[in-house]
Amino acid sequence: MKRRDALKNIGLAAGFAAITPSIFSMLQSCTSNTETWVPNYLTSDEKTIVTKLADIMIPKTATTPSASEVNVPQFIDNYILEVLETKDQEITRAAFNKIITLLKRDTESNIDDVTLEQYKSLLDEHMFLSKEVDPEREANPEALSMTSSELLNQLKWMTIYGYKNSEEVGENILAYDPVPAAYYCGDLQELTGGKSYSL
Amino acid sequence: MNNKMAKTEDNLFDAIVVGTGISGGWAAKELCEQGLKTLVLERGRMVKHIEDYTTAHLDPWDLPNGGETTQEIIDRKPKQHRTGYTTHPAREHFFVDDVKHPYNEEKRFDWMRGYHVGGRSLMWGRQSYRLSDVDFEANKKDGIAVDWPVRYKDIEPWYDKVEEYIGVSGQNLGLKHFPDQKLLKPMDLNCVEEHLQNKISEKFDDNRVLTIGRTAHITEGTKEGLGRSTCQYRSRCMRGCPYGAYFSSNSSTLPAADATGNMTLRPNSIVHEVIYDDSTKQATGVRVIDAETKETHIYKAKVIFLCASSIASASILLQSKSERFPNGLGNDSGELGHNIMDHHFHVGATATAKGYDDKYVKGRRPNGIYIPRFRNLGGNTDMKSFKRGYGYQGGASREDASELVAELKYGPKLTEAILKPGEWSVNLLAFGETLPDHNNKMYLDESKKDEWGLPTVTFDAAFGENEFEMRKDMQAQAKKMLEAAGYKNVEGYDNGGEAMGLGIHEMGTARMGRDPKTSVLNKHNQIHACTNVYVTDGAFMTSSGCQNPSLTYMAFTARAANHAAKNIKKNA
Numbered sequence: 001m002k003r004r005d006a007l008k009n010i011g012l013a014a015g016f017a018a019i020t021p022s023i024f025s026m027l028q029s030c031t032s033n034t035e036t037w038v039p040n041y042l043t044s045d046e047k048t049i050v051t052k053l054a055d056i057m058i059p060k061t062a063t064t065p066s067a068s069e070v071n072v073p074q075f076i077d078n079y080i081l082e083v084l085e086t087k088d089q090e091i092t093r094a095a096f097n098k099i100i101t102l103l104k105r106d107t108e109s110n111i112d113d114v115t116l117e118q119y120k121s122l123l124d125e126h127m128f129l130s131k132e133v134d135p136e137r138e139a140n141p142e143a144l145s146m147t148s149s150e151l152l153n154q155l156k157w158m159t160i161y162g163y164k165n166s167e168e169v170g171e172n173i174l175a176y177d178p179v180p181a182a183y184y185c186g187d188l189q190e191l192t193g194g195k196s197y198s199l
Numbered sequence: 200m201n202n203k204m205a206k207t208e209d210n211l212f213d214a215i216v217v218g219t220g221i222s223g224g225w226a227a228k229e230l231c232e233q234g235l236k237t238l239v240l241e242r243g244r245m246v247k248h249i250e251d252y253t254t255a256h257l258d259p260w261d262l263p264n265g266g267e268t269t270q271e272i273i274d275r276k277p278k279q280h281r282t283g284y285t286t287h288p289a290r291e292h293f294f295v296d297d298v299k300h301p302y303n304e305e306k307r308f309d310w311m312r313g314y315h316v317g318g319r320s321l322m323w324g325r326q327s328y329r330l331s332d333v334d335f336e337a338n339k340k341d342g343i344a345v346d347w348p349v350r351y352k353d354i355e356p357w358y359d360k361v362e363e364y365i366g367v368s369g370q371n372l373g374l375k376h377f378p379d380q381k382l383l384k385p386m387d388l389n390c391v392e393e394h395l396q397n398k399i400s401e402k403f404d405d406n407r408v409l410t411i412g413r414t415a416h417i418t419e420g421t422k423e424g425l426g427r428s429t430c431q432y433r434s435r436c437m438r439g440c441p442y443g444a445y446f447s448s449n450s451s452t453l454p455a456a457d458a459t460g461n462m463t464l465r466p467n468s469i470v471h472e473v474i475y476d477d478s479t480k481q482a483t484g485v486r487v488i489d490a491e492t493k494e495t496h497i498y499k500a501k502v503i504f505l506c507a508s509s510i511a512s513a514s515i516l517l518q519s520k521s522e523r524f525p526n527g528l529g530n531d532s533g534e535l536g537h538n539i540m541d542h543h544f545h546v547g548a549t550a551t552a553k554g555y556d557d558k559y560v561k562g563r564r565p566n567g568i569y570i571p572r573f574r575n576l577g578g579n580t581d582m583k584s585f586k587r588g589y590g591y592q593g594g595a596s597r598e599d600a601s602e603l604v605a606e607l608k609y610g611p612k613l614t615e616a617i618l619k620p621g622e623w624s625v626n627l628l629a630f631g632e633t634l635p636d637h638n639n640k641m642y643l644d645e646s647k648k649d650e651w652g653l654p655t656v657t658f659d660a661a662f663g664e665n666e667f668e669m670r671k672d673m674q675a676q677a678k679k680m681l682e683a684a685g686y687k688n689v690e691g692y693d694n695g696g697e698a699m700g701l702g703i704h705e706m707g708t709a710r711m712g713r714d715p716k717t718s719v720l721n722k723h724n725q726i727h728a729c730t731n732v733y734v735t736d737g738a739f740m741t742s743s744g745c746q747n748p749s750l751t752y753m754a755f756t757a758r759a760a761n762h763a764a765k766n767i768k769k770n771a
Contacts, residue, residue, distance in 0.1 A: 057609040064614055075265070082269040123608050130605050153740070160604065160617050165265030169260060174618060178564030181430040184646040185389040188620070196599050196620040199258065199433075199563065 002047050041081035041089070044062045049103070050076050053152070054159045064173055067159050075162030084140055086164070091144065095151035100128060101154050102148060128153040164198065176181035210237040211765060212463070215485055215500040217470045217515065220318025221304055221749045222736040222756045223506035224448030225361070227456035229760035230504070235767065236461050238498055239453075240468040240547050242490060242507075243314030246293075246321065248425045248449040252439030254289040262288050268505060278302075281309045282701055284320075293322050301646055309700030310510060313342045317449040318508070320749075321345030325415045325445050325565070326592065327367045328746035329358050329754075333376040333576065338742050341586055344635040345536065345712040347741045348722035349440040351378070357754035362373065362545060365446035365753070366422045366567075369413030374406075377571040383418045385411045386430075386566050389596035391552045391623050398684040399570070405580050407547035407573040407680075412592065415446040415637050415750075424451035431562045445565070459639055467491050473503055473519040473528050473732055476540045481731045483527070483563025488651050502731045502763045506756065509539075509737035510641055514656055514707035516719075516722070516734075517643050529709070529719050529726035536642050538635040538710055539660045540743040542702035546670045548677035550686035554621040559597060559620060567594035570680075572745055585668040590632035591677065597623050624673075625686060629673035632745040634665050635707055639699075670688075670696055676739070704748050706737030723761040733759045 039047045054067035054076070067073070080089060084118055103114045103120060128134040128149045136147035144155070163169055170176060175192035178199065213235035218225045223239065229239045245251070259266045267287045279294040280286040286294065293313045302310055313319055339346040355378075362381040363463045369386075371379035386395060388411055396409040416430040427443035427450055433743035436445050443450035456462040467490040474497070476483045484499035505512040513536045527535050572588035575581055594641045598621030607613040639660035645653045674691040694699065712718020715727035722737050726732045735756035737748060744751075 058614050058617075059609075059611065061611050061614065064618075079264050079267065081265050082271065083267045085270060120609075127608055129608065156608070159599070164600075164617060166261040167258070167260040177562070178433065179751050182768055183432045183560065183562035183564040184387050185393075185558055186559050187549075188557050191559045191561055192620075194595075195618055197563075 039074075039077040041097075042077045044051045045100055046093075048079065048111050048114075049096070049099060050155065052114070052116070053155055054162075055125070056116070056119055056123065057156055057159050058163055065168055067163055070163060070166035072159050072162040072166070075166070076158045079162070081159055086182065091146045092151065093155070095146040095148060097127075098148045099151060123152060127156075129153075170198035200355075206641045210484075210496065210498045212236050212498065212500040214238070214502045214504065214763070215503045217485065217496055218242075218318060218506035218508065219448050219453060219464070219737065220506065221317045221320045221323065221448065223751045224320060224452030224456075224502070224754050225756040226733075226735060226760045227448075227462055227505040228452040229757050229763060230502075231456040231459040231461040233761065233764035233768075234459075234461065235764055236538055237463070238500065239456070239462055239464045240470050240485070240487060240498070242418065242467045242511075243315050243316065243463070243470045243657040245320075245466045246315045246317050246439070246449055248447075249439075249441050252441055254438045255291070255435060255437075255441045258291055261486075262501040264288075269413075273403075278309065282311055282541070282703075283508070285311055289435070290322065293439075294436070298335065299650065301647070301649065303647060303655055305657055305659035306661050307477040307698035307700075308641075308664060309660070309698055310656075310659060310702045310705070311700065312508065318446055320446070320756075321439055321462055323447075323749055324703075324747060325364070325436065326569070327365075327369075327380075327413050327415045327729070327750040328569075328749055329378045330354070330744045330746060331376050331378050333572075334742060334744040334746075338635070342715065343348055343715050343742075345638075345710065345714065345741060348711050354751075354754050354758065357758040358750065361750065361753045361757055364423065365415050365451060365685075366417040366427070367413055367415050368418040370383045370410050372408060372410055372571070374408075374409060374571060376576055381412060382413065383420075385565055386416075386418060387411070387412070389560050389564075389595055390558050391555055391625060394552070395568075395595065395625065395680070395684050399680055401571065402683040403680075405573050406576075407570060409568055409570050410570045412468070416565060417444050422446075422451070422547065422581065423455060427447075427451065427483060430565065432564060433456040434563035434565040436541075436565050438605045444492075455509060459658070468496075468651070469651055470507065470515055471518050471651075473505070473515060475519065475521045475524060475729060476530055477521065477523050477677070480523075480729065482729055488653075489713050490651070493651065501767055502733070504756075504760065504763070505732065505734045505738075506736045509706045509708045509740075510656055512734050512736055512738045513641060514643060514654075516709065518654065521633060524729075528699075529729055529732065531715055531728055532717050532719060534637070534710060535719050536708050538707040538726040539639045539641060539658070539699065539705060540580060540635055540707040540740065541668065542605065542630045542704045542743065543662050543666045543699075544630045544634055544702055546631075546673045546677075546693040547591065547593065547626065547628040548674060548681050548691045549626045549627075550681040550684075552625055552684075554625050554684050554725040558623075567592050576770045582672065585630035585665050585667070585672065587665070587745065589629045589673050591629050591670060592627040593626040595623055595625045595669050596712050597621060607623060608680075613651060614754060625684075627677040627680060629677060630665060630670045630702065630747070632674055633743050634663060635710070635742055636663055641708060658699075662696055662699060667696060688731065690712040704709075704737070704743070706740040706748060709734045709738035710741045711739045723762045731763075733763060735736060735759045 058067040060066035343749035383555035430444040570591035605618040643654040709719035
């Protein structure tokens with residue numbers, strides 16, 4: 001409902017006329033429950049991994065929600081399904097399997113038994129940042145497949161993208177300025193309190 | 200707007216305008232205001248101002264996937280997707296479905312377009328610059344192609360008229376090759392751009408200067424049309440502006456035409472032929488296929504304005520065959536469909552500006568900087584390696600996340616970094632003139648028909664040696680200016696040049712000239728040998744300049760429409 005209030009406050013009545021009933025129903029659609037949602041693309045194991053990793057990357061703090069609280073896992077699930085090309089979906093899935101193997105070192109184990117610490121170790125040991133060397137890539141520079149590190153980095157990027165483009169973060173955490181009505185250069189603290197804009 | 204067919208005897212009008220974009224809107228307005236009963240034909244659907252801007256207020260979270268283009272869209276619009284921005288879910292409905300509207304490429308050509316009332320005036324870039332006599336005299340001076348049959352003084356009053364009506368903001372600089380305009384107050388440069396402006400003026404002695412872009416946005420007061428008011432700095436222009444702040448046919452010229460009571464607007468009307476009568480040496484009307492019902496119609500008029508876009512107008516003329524014009528109406532010269540030009544760009548340099556971490560901006564300015572042409576203007580500006588020149592667009596802005604994001608894997612520090620603005624980056628993106636070349640052409644493929652049974656367009660055009668030589672300088676000078684300003688991480692780039700079209704400035708397919716043997720149109724945009732047909736979209740361009748061309752199309756259209764109206768009244 002908050003979103004609807006924000007729209008009501010937008011500028012001229014003329015502008016408001018552009019909001020159609022179908023858009024209202026879209027705005028009112030409820031967010032799904034983190035635990036019970038059914039993925040459209042991800043497998044059950046992949047859903048668990050995406051959810052855990054997203055919340056490690058962006059955990060809840062005193063002032064900011066966690067990634068899963070703003071439906072980042074659902075965002076990633078849909079993003080892989082609708083935005084990635086089929087061949088990239090396949091590459092992503094294959095890389096997920098590498099990660100599942102890394103996490104379930106003991107093949108008997110269930111993904112639900114993987115601890116938070118094990119996920120953190122996965123990131124500490126197998127995720128390499130842009131300035132670091134990814135040994136899996138170095139061993140096979142021409143391979144079309146994605147390395148474990150590349151998938152973890154892709155998940156990080158998607159987590160950030162989904163987080164920043166969520167309604168809660170976009171309207172209440174970042175600086176939200178839908179109708180600025182002016183353009184000028186000014187002091188960062190005065191303009192946004194040091195935050196980035198969401199739009 | 201009057202959307203229904205007025206019942207006139209024999210479908211007879213004073214004037215027919217084909218197309219409703221930048222040019223068609225102006226033709227409609229001027230002809231209707233001169234009292235002519237005018238039929239305006241648009242091949243696409245109706246788009247009503249404000250009401251049909253269905254995405255104008257959507258935030259990223261109101262769109263699936265944060266507004267990323269889905270594979271479903273790309274599957275229908277693989278060619279429109281080549282820009283990287285036209286298929287964004289908030290605006291892709293204003294760009295054609297490539298499956299439904301196919302074209303052929305002997306050489307790759309990126310033909311970006313929308314089929315709807317308003318045409319590309321809804322999605323245009325809005326940068327508005329005049330040509331000068333440096334441009335109008337260029338072909339003659341260089342001995343290239345043919346001379347423009349007009350000079351700046353012929354067009355100047357029409358530029359004045361158009362600018363005063365549509366509203367263009369910016370700053371006059373008093374440069375001969377970059378004429379002053381009728382401008383509303385300029386938008387602001389930001390603090391980094393002001394710094395760059397000072398450094399460029401300080402460190403270069405060839406009169407190069409940085410200014411704010413001149414853009415067709417209202418920055419003060421209002422303008423005529425459907426409630427046109429000042430820019431709100433939302434930068435969602437391509438979705439249609441609910442404030443009517445930037446100029447479009449939908450907000451401005453079509454309502455003006457409608458207000459006269461003289462306009463009949465018929466969407467879903469595909470014009471495919473201009474009918475020629477050899478006994479009078481004039482055109483009598485047009486053949487139309489209804490895009491939805493596929494019924495065919497003939498509409499007649501005393502004068503016909505082709506404003507369908509450079510490629511589409513040439514295509515209509517090429518389909519208009521008669522005994523007198525076996526190769527297409529007005530094609531005595533063999534130049535129809537030839538001399539395609541577009542501006543070549545995607546070349547320049549980027550850098551990082553340090554020392555402005557405590558600065559940020561209010562608002563999203565739908566405009567950037569402009570550095571007018573500074574090459575081949577005489578003296579120390581003349582270049583041996585290429586003819587003509589280029590201008591830069593671009594500007595400075597802060598990245599939307601801190602660069603620390605790249606150095607962190609997880610945790611609250613990462614969250615903090617993604618919520619903070621990043622460093623200031625500066626981009627100088629050059630737009631260069633393309634020389635006219637007879638070998639660059641489009642033609643019709645009669646063996647490949649679209650769903651209306653009409654031949655499809657095939658492109659065979661590419662940038663040439665002069666453009667590639669110019670690109671070296673475009674990149675080098677961008678780097679030099681950013682280095683002179685003391686910025687870090689200065690990097691040149693050249694990601695374009697392999698195909699025409701991405702400038703979305705395709706032009707030149709029915710050029711103006713003095714001699715019917717070497718050109719299609721005369722100095723009033725009339726077909727030399729069939730003077731009641733005017734072509735006033737980008738097809739008429741004899742050379743390309745390096746300036747964004749829409750303003751010039753509007754000025755020539757207004758001039759031609761008044762010329763036509765005067766002739767009709769004289770003969771009445």
